[in-house]
Amino acid sequence: MITPQKLRIAVIPGDGIGKEVMPLGLRCLKAAALKFDLALEFTEFDFASCDYYLKHGDMMPEDWHSTLSAYDAIYFGAVGMPDIVPDHVSLWGSLLKFRREFDQYISLRPCRLLPGIPSPLANPGDIDFWVVRENTEGEYSSIGGKIFEGTEREVVIQETVMTRIGVDRVLNYALNLARSRPKKHLTSATKSNGISITMPYWDERLKALSAEGGYDDLKIDKFHIDILTAWMVLKPSQFDVVVGSNLFGDILSDLGPACTGTIGVAPSGNINPEGKFPSLFEPVHGSAPDIYGKGIANPVGMIWAGQMMLQHFGFKDAADAMMKAIEDVLAEGGSHIITPDMGGSTGTTESLGAAIEKKILGGAACTHLNGRRRSFIRHSAHFIMTKKSDATSSSVRVRDNQRRSRLRRAELVQSLQKRVQEYERQGVAATLEMQQAARKVAQDNLRLRALLARHGVSSEEIESFLRYPEDPSNAEARGPYLQRLASGLEQQASRKEEEYLPNDAQSSHQSLSVRWTRQKITSHKLWGLHNYLHALRGLKICPTKRPRDVAIRRFTVNQTRVISHILW
Ligand SMILES: NC(=O)c1ccc[n+]([C@@H]2O[C@H](COP(=O)([O-])OP(=O)(O)OC[C@H]3O[C@@H](n4cnc5c(N)ncnc54)[C@H](O)[C@@H]3O)[C@@H](O)[C@H]2O)c1
Ligand SMILES: O=C(O)C[C@@H](O)C(=O)O
Known part of the structure; x- marks a missing residue:
């Protein structure tokens, strides 16, 4: 990945708490840009949200692909408001389109026990692993359909699709990631005892690729998904890199963070490794309608996703500083700072996000910046709000x-x-x-x-x-x-x-x-x-x-x- 001079970032807050955590994610990114002289340019879009759907009858405009193709990355909040738009409509109309049509075939999701966050497990050990999830096919296929709906003959079918290209590229990515880590341990999620065609194929490809690639230095094992979920609760510290199909990866990447205390901290990179299309960085969590509007959503997943974005583009110092700021603030704690999902009492999205922002800046508050710095913020990190004209008649x-x-x-x-x-x-x-x-x-x-x-x-x-x-x-x-x-x-x-x-x-x-x-x-x-x-x-x-x-x-x-x- 060649580090660009200027990073052009499309910002999509989406729905629910996505709209609440996004401003804090942006403030922390701007703080990192300021501290490390990065040129980040943000452009905010209102589509890929249920509000947009209500106005336009669709989740996104027709030209979304060409519009977003012009950006290096997409910084995404969350999508979904099931009381307004059915989840399959909102997700398939936006996020899943991004993943597929921008060929973001790797979903990269770190699970780490962060300082200061109590784990629900009695003996969590040192939890620090990555979930590598296949992100464009598998169980998330749109092949299938319904016929004879509403009659006794009703038939509903949805096919799992595994292509050799799709399976090989995610397995190869996971093998290489495992090789780059000190533990050099790859675990594959399978279910070849029950799902008797696609899962044995997944296992065969892993065996073939690990042999072809000479990964003798790695410890490679596989577990059926049922016992794998049990191990993830009983002894999560044994995992290093866990690779799974689209659905298995989705489940494991909620379970992993839950073992580290809260899903609110977990980030995710939807990566197109070739850089042909923009990659998308988002928290793992959804729009959390149950807490939306209360101002208590944990902003760490959003901020950490921004950190992953900088890491992805090679801005290592800035990324390291963001990670350290997150860890330091959580370690220092303070129930008036941290959000309730981590045991805080009066902590809010704002208090936690602002504390991390301040830590990134090294204690300097934005209002005290000198002129050069302030003008840098204005010029290198700016918003252009897209406004849709309502002039068209219905x-x-x-x-x-x-x-x-x-x-x-x-x-x-x-x-x-x-x-x-x-x-x-x-x-x-x-x-x-x-x-x-x-x-x-x-x-x-x-x-x-x-x-x-x-x-x-x-x-x-x-x-x-x-x-x-x-x-x-x-x-x-x-x-x-x-x-x-x-x-x-x-x-x-x-x-x-x-x-x-x-x-x-x-x-x-x-x-x-x-x-x-x-x-x-x-x-x-x-x-x-x-x-x-x-x-x-x-x-x-x-x-x-x-x-x-x-x-x-x-x-x-x-x-x-x-x-x-x-x-x-
Ligand atoms: N990537 C995405 O955009 C994404 C991911 C998952 C779910 N969704 C959508 O979000 C909606 C709600 O889904 P859900 O309830 O299954 O999952 P969810 O992640 O939104 O919420 C699950 C639970 O975790 C809590 N939670 C989530 N994020 C939190 C945070 N940052 N801080 C504190 N608590 C947090 C919520 O309050 C809720 O109790 C649905 O429409 C769903 O389709 C979207
Ligand atoms: O991929 C999904 O199903 C949506 C959400 O669960 C996610 O993990 O992003």
Whole structure:
């Protein structure tokens, strides 16, 4: 890693306590920049947050990738407000996108018993290990879907995906990290007794890579994840570097810090080691809605994440000073300084963060800085707040969102098709369940076509429907078959519209698709036909309370459709 002259940092506070700890993280980074003459430039963004979602119907703007690509790193708070936006929507719409699309395939998470923090364990010993978590694939795959939702035949599938590239690169990273440490000990988290395909593969690759790379100097062992979690509580001091798949790494990197007293101190680097994309630094914890607004969130995870960022870019002195400041302040303690999760009484986010900031500066308060230093802060560490214009009318925004979601869908289908073709090329077979699900979709497709034919919808009409994007304002694109549905509607005009809608649709007046459907469909029979048409193109309408959920379901059905196309 070449240390840049100036570090351009995109700052994303996100949600909940992310917004509370971020200011303290920034103050400590600025203090380190000041002390060590580093040029840090911060630009703050309001997206990747549930507030942004509420305003825009999406977690991030369309151009997020190109916007953030211009930065060296992303400094991230936390995301998620489950009472407002479902967690899978907020996380998959932001943080998990960063990890995947910026290929941040290493999640690096230190667990260390810091001075002054009581461990919940009676005999914790010297806890000091790193969790290396695979960060882009594994159990966190978006391959899968739901079909026959709400019926007895309901099927829900999510595949674990392990690629050789993905597995090898994280194992190699962990092997090298272990080699660089005095204990030279690597532990692999497996579950090859129960998860009988991917986990034995993970074990095989570790064996092969450690032999190929000549890692004879390392002690390498593996534990099934169940007993590994037990060992992490019983004797955490035995670990040095622990490598795990996406899910196992996620769990271990909460358990480890919990053994050191609180998850509030744990940091995390989401690293793209090649530096092709920005890496992301964040605390391990989430948005903690239960303490949000109380001002008592522990800022150490956020500050330590900033320290990791400086370390990553080779600013060793500044990084060391930040770490020492954290340790010194915690060692000195003071229940009026440290936050309640570490046993403090009146300590707050502000009191603890400010104490660390002050320690980094070596006791100097910012107000006492000389002119050169103050001007350095102003010029080298500054914020540019992005402001989104609210001038656009809501209808333009809705159309814009629809267009973007169509584009995203098309991109997703395309990328899935590519991926499935790649699996085919490699001779990877779909699991039995997936094959069965795909077969059912294919059989249904045949049945739907027959049914539509019985209702006088010709194959040409179906093909034209499949070719055109869904656009309620484009009557021509809808073709004559939908016009027939519309005339059916008029015949039923005397009956109350709501009578003919399924119950869940009646309660879903917010959904754009449902609103459109409500105007067009007025009988169960026609509703069914309409759904069949959508199912044919993989766009099953599943009315729910939120328009976004409709889109998500479309994605998952699309995935199944692509696989069924490949298999048949
Ligand atoms: N990286 C992320 O952005 C991230 C990580 C985990 C969870 N989440 C999201 O955060 C939301 C809440 O998730 P959760 O409750 O499972 O996990 P969480 O980490 O937000 O909170 C778990 C518990 O730890 C406490 N806690 C967490 N951070 C703390 C801190 N800095 N100081 C003091 N106490 C702290 C909380 O009060 C809570 O009791 C969800 O929406 C979830 O999806 C986001
Ligand atoms: O990766 C996740 O699942 C979110 C959160 O648990 C995390 O560890 O960042």
